[in-house]
Amino acid sequence: MQKKLTEEKMVEILETGIGEFAEKGLSRANINVIAKKAGISVGVLYKYYADKEAFFLACLKRSVGVLEAVLKEVVESDDKLLVRAEKIIRAVQNYARTHKNYINMYNEITSGSSSKFAPLLAAEIENLTARTYTGFIAKAMEDGDIRRDINPRLFAFFFDNLLTMLQFSYCSDYYRERFKVFCGADILDEDEKVVTELLKFLESAFTFSRSEIVHRR
Amino acid sequence: MQKKLTEEKMVEILETGIGEFAEKGLSRANINVIAKKAGISVGVLYKYYADKEAFFLACLKRSVGVLEAVLKEVVESDDKLLVRAEKIIRAVQNYARTHKNYINMYNEITSGSSSKFAPLLAAEIENLTARTYTGFIAKAMEDGDIRRDINPRLFAFFFDNLLTMLQFSYCSDYYRERFKVFCGADILDEDEKVVTELLKFLESAFTFSRSEIVHRR
Amino acid sequence: MQKKLTEEKMVEILETGIGEFAEKGLSRANINVIAKKAGISVGVLYKYYADKEAFFLACLKRSVGVLEAVLKEVVESDDKLLVRAEKIIRAVQNYARTHKNYINMYNEITSGSSSKFAPLLAAEIENLTARTYTGFIAKAMEDGDIRRDINPRLFAFFFDNLLTMLQFSYCSDYYRERFKVFCGADILDEDEKVVTELLKFLESAFTFSRSEIVHRR
Amino acid sequence: MQKKLTEEKMVEILETGIGEFAEKGLSRANINVIAKKAGISVGVLYKYYADKEAFFLACLKRSVGVLEAVLKEVVESDDKLLVRAEKIIRAVQNYARTHKNYINMYNEITSGSSSKFAPLLAAEIENLTARTYTGFIAKAMEDGDIRRDINPRLFAFFFDNLLTMLQFSYCSDYYRERFKVFCGADILDEDEKVVTELLKFLESAFTFSRSEIVHRR
DNA sequence: AATGAATGAGAATTCATTCAT
DNA sequence: TATGAATGAATTCTCATTCAT
Numbered sequence: 001m002q003k004k005l006t007e008e009k010m011v012e013i014l015e016t017g018i019g020e021f022a023e024k025g026l027s028r029a030n031i032n033v034i035a036k037k038a039g040i041s042v043g044v045l046y047k048y049y050a051d052k053e054a055f056f057l058a059c060l061k062r063s064v065g066v067l068e069a070v071l072k073e074v075v076e077s078d079d080k081l082l083v084r085a086e087k088i089i090r091a092v093q094n095y096a097r098t099h100k101n102y103i104n105m106y107n108e109i110t111s112g113s114s115s116k117f118a119p120l121l122a123a124e125i126e127n128l129t130a131r132t133y134t135g136f137i138a139k140a141m142e143d144g145d146i147r148r149d150i151n152p153r154l155f156a157f158f159f160d161n162l163l164t165m166l167q168f169s170y171c172s173d174y175y176r177e178r179f180k181v182f183c184g185a186d187i188l189d190e191d192e193k194v195v196t197e198l199l200k201f202l203e204s205a206f207t208f209s210r211s212e213i214v215h216r217r
Numbered sequence: 218m219q220k221k222l223t224e225e226k227m228v229e230i231l232e233t234g235i236g237e238f239a240e241k242g243l244s245r246a247n248i249n250v251i252a253k254k255a256g257i258s259v260g261v262l263y264k265y266y267a268d269k270e271a272f273f274l275a276c277l278k279r280s281v282g283v284l285e286a287v288l289k290e291v292v293e294s295d296d297k298l299l300v301r302a303e304k305i306i307r308a309v310q311n312y313a314r315t316h317k318n319y320i321n322m323y324n325e326i327t328s329g330s331s332s333k334f335a336p337l338l339a340a341e342i343e344n345l346t347a348r349t350y351t352g353f354i355a356k357a358m359e360d361g362d363i364r365r366d367i368n369p370r371l372f373a374f375f376f377d378n379l380l381t382m383l384q385f386s387y388c389s390d391y392y393r394e395r396f397k398v399f400c401g402a403d404i405l406d407e408d409e410k411v412v413t414e415l416l417k418f419l420e421s422a423f424t425f426s427r428s429e430i431v432h433r434r
Numbered sequence: 435m436q437k438k439l440t441e442e443k444m445v446e447i448l449e450t451g452i453g454e455f456a457e458k459g460l461s462r463a464n465i466n467v468i469a470k471k472a473g474i475s476v477g478v479l480y481k482y483y484a485d486k487e488a489f490f491l492a493c494l495k496r497s498v499g500v501l502e503a504v505l506k507e508v509v510e511s512d513d514k515l516l517v518r519a520e521k522i523i524r525a526v527q528n529y530a531r532t533h534k535n536y537i538n539m540y541n542e543i544t545s546g547s548s549s550k551f552a553p554l555l556a557a558e559i560e561n562l563t564a565r566t567y568t569g570f571i572a573k574a575m576e577d578g579d580i581r582r583d584i585n586p587r588l589f590a591f592f593f594d595n596l597l598t599m600l601q602f603s604y605c606s607d608y609y610r611e612r613f614k615v616f617c618g619a620d621i622l623d624e625d626e627k628v629v630t631e632l633l634k635f636l637e638s639a640f641t642f643s644r645s646e647i648v649h650r651r
Numbered sequence: 652m653q654k655k656l657t658e659e660k661m662v663e664i665l666e667t668g669i670g671e672f673a674e675k676g677l678s679r680a681n682i683n684v685i686a687k688k689a690g691i692s693v694g695v696l697y698k699y700y701a702d703k704e705a706f707f708l709a710c711l712k713r714s715v716g717v718l719e720a721v722l723k724e725v726v727e728s729d730d731k732l733l734v735r736a737e738k739i740i741r742a743v744q745n746y747a748r749t750h751k752n753y754i755n756m757y758n759e760i761t762s763g764s765s766s767k768f769a770p771l772l773a774a775e776i777e778n779l780t781a782r783t784y785t786g787f788i789a790k791a792m793e794d795g796d797i798r799r800d801i802n803p804r805l806f807a808f809f810f811d812n813l814l815t816m817l818q819f820s821y822c823s824d825y826y827r828e829r830f831k832v833f834c835g836a837d838i839l840d841e842d843e844k845v846v847t848e849l850l851k852f853l854e855s856a857f858t859f860s861r862s863e864i865v866h867r868r
Numbered sequence: 869a870a871t872g873a874a875t876g877a878g879a880a881t882t883c884a885t886t887c888a889t
Numbered sequence: 890t891a892t893g894a895a896t897g898a899a900t901t902c903t904c905a906t907t908c909a910t
Contacts, residue, residue, distance in 0.1 A: 025328060027244040031905060032872090041871045042906080052905060104328070110391045111242060111321070111328040122394030130399040147421065154414040157399035158379060161386075165378035174327040177339030182347045182374035197371040200364075203421075220888065221894060248880060258896045263881065437909065438873060459762060461678040465901065475875045480902065538762070544825040545676060545755070545762040556828030564833045581855065588848040591833035595816035596809060603812075608761045611773030616781040616808035631805040634798075637855075682884060683893090692892045693885080703884065875907075886896075 013038040013045070017059040022104035026056050057117060060109060063102035064125050070095050075132055081140040082199065085159075089198055092163050093191050096170035103171040133159055162198065222261060230255045230262065232318075234276040239321035242328075243273050274334065277326060280319035281342050287312050292349055298357040299416065302376075306415055309380050310408050313387035320388040350376055379415065439478060447472045447479065449535075451493040456538035459545075460490050491551065494543060497536035498559050504529050509566055515574040516633065519593075523632055526597050527625050530604035537605040567593055596632065664689045664696070668710040673755035677707050708768065711760060714753035715776050721746050726783055732791040733850065736810075740849055743814050744842050747821035754822040784810055813849065 016038040020029040031052050035042045049055035074091045077084065096103055106125075109118055133156035140146040169179040170188070179187055187194070222230075233255040237246040248269050252259045266272035291308045294301065313320055323342075326335055350373035357363040386396040387405070396404055404411070439447075450472040454463040465486050469476045483489035508525045511518065530537055540559075543552055567590035574580040603613040604622070613621055621628065667689040671680040682703055686693045700706035725742045728735065747754055757776075760769055784807035791797040820830040821839070830838055838845070 025242065025244065027242065030903085033904095035872090043871050043908090044869085046906070047870080107328050110385065110389055111324045118389070118391035119394040122391050123398055126395045126398045134399075147417075150417050151400075151410070151414050153400045154411065155418055157396070158415060158418045160399065161379055161382035162375060165382060168327065169378075172327055172335070174335035174339050177336040178343045179374070181340055181343045182351075182377065183368075183370045193368070194371065197368050198375060200367050201372055201375045247878085249878095252897095259881080260883085260896050261894075264894070269880065459676065459678065461676065464899090466899095476902075477875055477904085478873075481873070486901070541762045544819065544823055545758050552823070552825035553828045556825050557832055560829045560832040568833075581851075584851050585834075585844070585848050587834045588845070589852055591830070592813060592849065592852045594833065595820075596812055599812035599816060602761070606761055606769070608769035608773050611770040612777045613808070615774055615777045616785075616811065617802075617804045627802070628805065631802050632809060634801050635806055635809045681882085684883095686893090694887090694892050695890090697885070698891080871908105871910080873907105873909095875905100877903105877905100879903085880901085882898105882900080884896100884898100886894105887892100888894095889892080 009038075009040070010048075011062075013040060014059050014062045017055060018063050018101045018105050021056060021059055021108060022101035025108055026052075029056075031055070053117075057121075060105055060121065063099070063105045066099065067095065067102055067106070068128055071129065071132070081136060081145055082203070084136060085202055086195065086199055088163065089166070089195050092166055093170065093194070096167050100171045103167045107168055107172055129160055130156060159202070162201075166194075166198070222257070222265075226255075226257070227265075230257060230265075231276050231279045234272055235280055235318045235322050238273060238276055238325060239318040242325050243269075246273075248272070270334075277322055277338070280316070280322045283316065284312065284319055284323070285345055288346065288349070298353060298362055299420070301353060302419055303412065303416055305380065306383070306412050307408075309384055310387065310411070313384045317388045320384045324385055324389055346377055347373060376419070379418075383411075383415070439474070439482075443472075443474070444482075447474060447482075448493050448496045451489055452497055452535045452539050455490055455493055455542060456535040459542050460486075463490075465489070487551075491555075494539055494555070497533070497539045500533065501529065501536055501540070502562055505563065505566070515570060515579055516637070518570060519636055520629065520633055522597065523600070523629050524625075526601055527604065527628070530601045534605045537601045541602055541606055563594055564590060593636070596635075600628070600632070660691070661699075662713075664691060665710050665713045668706060669714050669752045669756050672707060672710055672759060673752035676759055677703075680707075682706070704768075708772075711756055711772070714750070714756045717750065718746065718753055718757070719779055722780065722783070732787060732796055733854070735787060736853055737846065737850055739814065740817070740846050743817055744821065744845070747818050751822045754818050758819055758823055780811055781807060810853070813852075817845070817849070 013034075017029075017034050020034050020037070023029075031045065032042055034055075035045050038045075045055065049058060070091060071088075074087050075084070077087065079087070109121060130153070134152050137146065137150075137152040137155050137159075141148050141150070141152060165175070168175040170176065176188065183194075230251075234246075234251050237251050237254070240246075248262060249259055251272075252262050255262075262272060266275055287308055288305075291304050292301070294304065296304070326338060347370075351369050354363065354367075354369040354372050354376075358365050358367070358369060382392070385392040387393065393405065400411075401407075447468075451463075451468050454468050454471070457463075465479060466476055468489075469479050472479075479489060483492055504525060505522075508521050509518070511521065513521070543555060564587075568586050571580065571584075571586040571589050571593075575582050575584070575586060599609070602609040604610065610622065617628075664685075668680075668685050671685050671688070674680075682696065683693055685706075686696050689696075696706065700709060721742060722739075725738050726735070728738065730738070760772060781804075785803050788797065788801075788803040788806050788810075792799050792801070792803060816826070819826040821827065827839065834845075
């Protein structure tokens with residue numbers, strides 16, 4: 001018997017859930033095991049969450065929430081695009097190192113297995129990022145820091161894609177290995193190199209001669 | 218009783234498996250259901266594959282194999298980098314439309330839940346792509362089509378990341394929704410726009426003034 | 435749902451298991467059937483016992499435990515060897531009548547099919563009996579009740595063999611029939627006769643002339 | 652495709668079956684595995700034997716048949732009881748060493764698991780032995796080699812019990828261990844000692860003073 | 869309100885038996 | 890006639906969920 005669950009206890013429960021879901025995925029994670037690890041009875045868990053799925057979503061919300069908080073902080077400066085980009089990349093590296101579970105949790109819902117609530121979540125989760133990045137890029141276009149013939153939403157999308165994959169590349173077993181296959185066995189210890197090269201990629205991915213570009217169409 | 222399984226039947230079984238695994242993931246997919254859908258008995262399935270996991274891997278191998286074949290075809294030309302990039306992007310769009318399951322299957326293993334064989338698979342699956350892209354970029358550097366102060370392996374990595382996310386964005390429920398959030402509700406019908414903008418992004422992601430770049434370090 | 439399993443319920447479960455295992459053997463006995471017969475769900479069974487094998491061993495331990503308790507009681511007297519032997523024989527007859535399942539359970543592990551844990555169990559189960567009987571016989575040798583040129587351990591072994599087979603002869607379907615083949619259709623109702631003859635056998639199995647024995651070596 | 656099964660092939664099949672049944676028991680032995688090991692198709696097996704059970708019985712018959720043949724040979728001499736006993740004991744030791752499978756096969760049916768046909772088999776299998784031993788003992792009584800106040804059938808029974816347990820003690824995993832527990836770790840290599848002591852046991856198991864015996868009743 | 873034991877439907881896997889070739 | 894691939898019922902074991910205490 002325990003008194004009403006404290007705020008901290010709730011957090012502990014969610015963190016335990018995140019750990020299990022990140023490691024095993026939704027279906028292989030075990031509610032009874034989570035409850036035991038969190039030091040509560042399954043009963044309470046079911047008092048607060050209707051079923052496994054609801055609990056999973058709560059865990060997901062928490063991990064995404066923390067992620068957004070981190071992003072927001074980085075974003076609130078008023079730097080030039082490239083400086084912002086660098087800050088974000090470093091934040092992503094740092095976050096990936098410290099919050100592996102959160103990222104794997106996020107990765108988990110993107111796979112087909114959780115398709116049921118995936119679409120609804122996407123809107124909720126991605127909106128802030130999409131808006132933020134698109135805003136940055138639009139601003140940079142206005143400021144003349146960036147060419148004007150582009151679609152800021154798509155550029156924001158590509159930018160976020162690069163960051164998303166970078167996160168996964170530090171966290172998921174598969175993507176970590178893939179990272180090494182592409183960039184060498186030591187890449188996971190060469191954060192600075194990754195920052196530098198990704199910034200170069202963003203600066204001018206493939207620097208084609210203007211003429212060539214004109215020709216192309 | 219039925220006659221010996223034909224080659225086509227074997228393929229049908231794998232395709233059924235790919236469909237189920239892509240939709241439900243490894244743990245939620247049901248072997249008995251797969252067998253029923255494929256019109257065979259569980260028995261045969263276990264005659265050909267030691268267990269669920271082995272069958273899953275066989276399905277995965279098949280989907281990856283087809284994917285590689287598509288890539289190889291695109292790659293065998295001797296175009297300039299940008300032309301190649303365009304061909305690949307279009308191939309990816311096309312492939313994503315016709316082989317949703319294969320891509321979702323691939324997405325499934327990248328999530329933490331299948332971590333057991335993920336590391337081994339990464340090496341097997343990504344090697345060809347990694348080498349191919351890295352080769353392209355190195356060649357382009359030699360040819361003077363691209364700036365020379367970059368790391369071709371990392372550039373290949375970023376390039377493949379963009380393509381990977383693009384694939385997912387056409388196939389997974391979650392990523393499709395995210396795609397729309399970022400790029401507008403109609404984006405899934407605007408393939409040409411996606412090609413154009415991604416090529417622009419690759420050409421010069423963020424065209425910073427040279428001076429700014431010089432300043433940065 | 436039911437209340438927590440009582441001590442008696444636990445015993446009932448074990449007894450049900452013993453019944454099934456005794457009748458069908460380890461592999462043919464069905465866990466679901468046992469659970470149903472015991473009036474519990476499979477779930478509880480698996481809560482208390484890791485798997486079928488573990489449950490089987492628990493059943494075995496129980497039946498052996500009860501058997502040992504019976505033996506211990508008989509053995510605590512301080513009679514002459516023959517008197518003890520008689521008491522033990524009668525106890526065996528009595529026990530076989532009331533605990534058929536326990537004996538068949540024991541018989542089950544001695545067959546090759548359960549070989550996996552058989553060796554470990556043998557040490558655990560037989561030690562007490564072996565020591566007890568060997569002690570008896572050694573004591574009788576000291577007391578001059580028995581010839582001194584024998585090996586007490588082997589004599590204890592032969593003695594226990596006779597008792598073991600006697601038990602089986604009252605319990606197992608096969609051995610019961612064999613008993614009748616050897617000793618007549620009514621032998622199962624002639625306990626007194628069995629006691630008398632077995633005691634005679636022990637007294638002097640084949641009374642060879644001394645001279646003959648001397649000759650033999 | 653093969654021509655009609657030869658006599659040798661039939662024997663090979665049975666021997667393979669005996670090996671598997673001896674090792675795994677009736678229910679855990681696998682017909683498909685047996686067929687493969689014997690180098691035939693399951694089809695033929697089912698051509699010759701109605702079902703698994705029928706095949707099991709055929710295997711059993713064969714192993715018992717061989718056993719009887721061995722016994723018969725030993726028995727056909729016209730020695731004194733004790734000499735015969737010694738010959739039989741040695742034959743049993745020898746047979747146990749060379750035909751472990753046959754004995755374990757026999758042991759298998761005596762456990763409750765095969766109860767269905769056990770009773771019928773007992774009559775068939777044990778009759779010869781029972782008669783033979785009983786005959787011996789009756790003869791020895793007539794000849795005055797043995798006391799006259801005994802029941803020859805029961806004595807034959809006890810004698811066979813000792814031999815049966817001796818066989819098991821060389822063959823079954825469990826009984827082998829039990830043998831060591833009773834008689835020491837090296838007992839399996841001390842055949843001569845076993846012969847000697849068992850003969851002593853038969854000669855005069857517990858040599859009680861006549862007076863004591865008289866008193867007892 | 870909290871507990872956690874009990875529930876039992878559900879899923880993976882095995883293997884005796886059939887029967888088209 | 891022999892083959893051995895296919896069948897699918899049966900069995901073990903898991904775990905989300907319930908509810909008596």
